[in-house]
Amino acid sequence: MTIRRGTAADAAVLAALARDTFFDTFAATNEATDMALHLERAYGVPQQTAELTDPGVVTLLVEEGGLVVAYAQLRRGHAPDCVQGAEPIELWRFYVNREWHGRGLAQALIARVTAEAGDTGAQTLWLGVWERNPRARAFYLKCGFTDVGEHVFLFGTDPQTDRVMARPL
Ligand SMILES: CC(C)(COP(=O)(O)OP(=O)(O)OC[C@H]1O[C@@H](n2cnc3c(N)ncnc32)[C@H](O)[C@@H]1OP(=O)(O)O)[C@@H](O)C(=O)NCCC(=O)NCCS
Structure with missing residues (x-):
């Protein structure tokens, strides 16, 4: 397994992986129309090219057997008021292909994420996770995050x- 930073050359691979893992995670528990709207807005070669070339975004890709099977993205910017720690940075996206769940890959990726986040000078790592995503919430608790509040995520037309x-770095 290798973990590396993504570049613009990875846009098509990242777009496909991001779209597929998002659909796989949330399609069964959401309206198809909201899902379609979200996929159209968030994923595609133009969107992921913009992210991969944005100096405020760090994209990490996990490769296994020549395939990209997981990714994570850090994003500098505004944090919600409930994040009290100093110098916050957002863990914006963190997705592992289903066949790799429960096999330690996510731990390796979060270790690299925290190292990269620390390298930016950030002191606090924060994220938003859907209240109805118990596996991810359990994973983040296991990784030292604590629940500090809530915010609204507009999924298609559905405010969730x-x-x-958050956790200190
Ligand atoms: C979230 C994710 C990265 C975690 O990686 P993982 O390899 O599945 O994580 P782990 O198996 O190490 O840990 C998950 C924990 O949740 C537990 N769990 C599994 N299903 C659960 C459920 N329905 N309710 C509560 N806990 C659950 C597991 O038992 C495990 O805890 P344990 O190690 O103490 O037994 C991965 O599941 C994933 O990519 N999911 C889809 C995308 C996603 O939801 N991303 C997060 C967006 S914010």
């Missing part, structure tokens, strides 16, 4: 409640 979690 995300738990906000």
Whole structure:
């Protein structure tokens, strides 16, 4: 397994992985029309090219057997008021292909994420996770995050409640 930073050359691979893992995670528990709207807005070669070339975004890709099977993205910017820690940075996206769940890959990726986040000078890592995503919430608790509040995530036309979690770096 290798973990490396993504570049613009990875846009098509990242777009496909991001779209597929998002659909796989949330399609069964959401309206198809909201899902379609979200996929169209968030994923595609133009969107992921913009992210991969944005100096405020760090994209990490996990490769296994020549395939990209997981990714994470850090994003500098505004944090919600409930994030009290100094110098916050957002863990914006964190997705592992289903066949790799429960096999330790996510732990390796979060270790690299925290190292990269620390290298930016950040002191606090925060994220939003859907209140109805118990596996991810359990994973983040296991990784030292605590629940610090909530914020709204507009999924298509559906305003959903995300738990906000944070941990010191
Ligand atoms: C979230 C994710 C990265 C975690 O990686 P993982 O390899 O599945 O994580 P782990 O198996 O190490 O840990 C998950 C924990 O949740 C537990 N769990 C599994 N299903 C659960 C459920 N329905 N309710 C509560 N806990 C659950 C597991 O038992 C495990 O805890 P344990 O190690 O103490 O037994 C991965 O599941 C994933 O990519 N999911 C889809 C995308 C996603 O939801 N991303 C997060 C967006 S914010």
